[in-house]
Amino acid sequence: MSEPNYRFSGHESFTCRYAWLPKAVEALSSNPSLFSEIDEAMVQLGLGKNMVQSLRFWVQAMRVAEPGDGNHLRLTGFGKSIFGRDGLDPFMEDSSTLWLLHWQLCSHHDNPLFAWHFLFNRYNEPEIVRSEVLEAIDTESRQLARPLAKATLAQHFDVFMHTYMPTRGKKNEIIEDNLDCPLVELGLIERTGEKFNKKSVKEPVYGFNREPKPDLTxxxxxxxxxxxxxxxxxxxxxxxxxxxxxxxxxxxxxxxxxxxxxxxxxxxxxxxxxxxxxxxxxxxxxxxxxxxxxxxxxxxxxxxxxxxxxx
Missing domain, CATH: 1.10.10.10 (Winged helix-like DNA-binding domain superfamily/Winged helix DNA-binding domain)
Structure with a gap:
């Protein structure tokens, strides 16, 4: 079996934020070429250029939209069923939507997001410590056809973590909710403590929540x-x-x-x-x-x- 075509970039270092998907679905419903018209997209979505490019990435990574003819993006059946005009949860108020979006992110077969594929499936350590994970994914990336810069891998891992953990300021306070990815609500990753790394620097320790998930219907x-x-x-x-x-x-x-x-x-x-x-x-x-x-x-x-x- 050939090596998957892993993706490491495209998110522009932004996670998918709360209002982004409903905005994107509404905009694409009337203008499928919106994301190829950056200036128009910035005005209609109320986002900066890099955020528009990030949103284009996330609507496809979450299988809400897919490439159509030319530069168009068309809504998928999944996207229409949930976020469409008569959708089941157009404003992402049901936890089932979050679980489904998480599944869609993790279930790409031919071109998976590397951090999602590696950490959910093949990283067997009980703890998630940034320095240790970066070392592991650097080793993994060296086996690929195109090894990547450590800075690219670090940015990719950080986006993965911020998808599931709330953003915190310098004093460890949680930043306002709307800057976070809605998948934070799933509680899939938890902070469990801290430890000294190989350089004697103290780092936070995280772990996957491996308990039953009663809100997963x-x-x-x-x-x-x-x-x-x-x-x-x-x-x-x-x-x-x-x-x-x-x-x-x-x-x-x-x-x-x-x-x-x-x-x-x-x-x-x-x-x-x-x-x-x-x-x-x-x-x-x-x-x-x-x-x-x-x-x-x-x-x-x-x-x-x-x-x-x-x-």
């Missing part, structure tokens, strides 16, 4: 299962508990769910009967797909129902 989980299945195991009629828990790009890795929570969720899905069957034995546990014809729109609607209903 079964509908969102089912959306992720279906998307992972189609992208990575499209020819398979069953997926093992191990694949869904620890596989690269799996729901277990992306959502940082413990195995027992995933097992419980899969058992619940198995009880839907007409949709999935969960098989459990002393040696093997797997989810079997019974129905294959789900549309993206159906699954997105289920994500906002709380419980995933049979149809």
């Amino acid at each position: 079964m509908g969102v989980f089912a959306f992720a299962i279906d998307d992972f299945w189609k992208r990575c195991k499209s020819d398979e009629q069953s997926l093992s508990l191990s694949e869904l828990t620890t596989g690269i790009g799996s729901p277990g890795q992306v959502f940082k769910l413990p195995e027992d929570d995933i097992r419980h969720r899969l058992s619940t899905m198995g009880s839907w009967g007409e949709d999935y069957e969960y098989r459990e034995s002393a040696m093997f546990e797997q989810l079997v797909r019974v129905r294959n014809a789900y549309t993206t729109e159906e699954l997105i609607e289920y994500a906002y129902e709380g419980d995933f209903a049979n149809v």
Whole structure:
């Protein structure tokens, strides 16, 4: 299997902020070429040039929009279903929207965001310490066809962290909320302490929240299962508990769910009967797909129902 075409830049060092996606969807609905007209975009979106370019990056990274004809960006079915005129959550008031956007960021197969792909899937250290992670991703980048400058890697990692951790000022106070990425609300990364690094400089220590996520609805989980299945195991009629828990790009890795929570969720899905069957034995546990014809729109609607209903 060939090496993915990793992305390290395009965000212009900005995270995606609270009002950005609804603004972008409204603007693109009337003018698909907006982002190719920088001056017009700056006026219509009320953003500076670099922020406009950053927003163009994030609407595509979160699969809200995709390249169309010429320089156009067209809204995806996902983008329309959630943020459109009659969307399920146009102002991002439901936590399901945040979980879905997080999944979309982490589930690029051919051109993944490097920090998201590496840290959620392959970084096995219990602690996230900036100097240690930068050393690890520098080592990783040297194996790529085009090694990158350390400054580029550092900026990329910092954007990753600011996507999930609130911005703090020099006195460690939290800056106003609207400067943060909405995915901060998911609580996926937590500060756990501090330690001295190799240069005897004290650094903050972070870690992934690996506890059950009660606000992650079964509908969102089912959306992720279906998307992972189609992208990575499209020819398979069953997926093992191990694949869904620890596989690269799996729901277990992306959502940082413990195995027992995933097992419980899969058992619940198995009880839907007409949709999935969960098989459990002393040696093997797997989810079997019974129905294959789900549309993206159906699954997105289920994500906002709380419980995933049979149809």
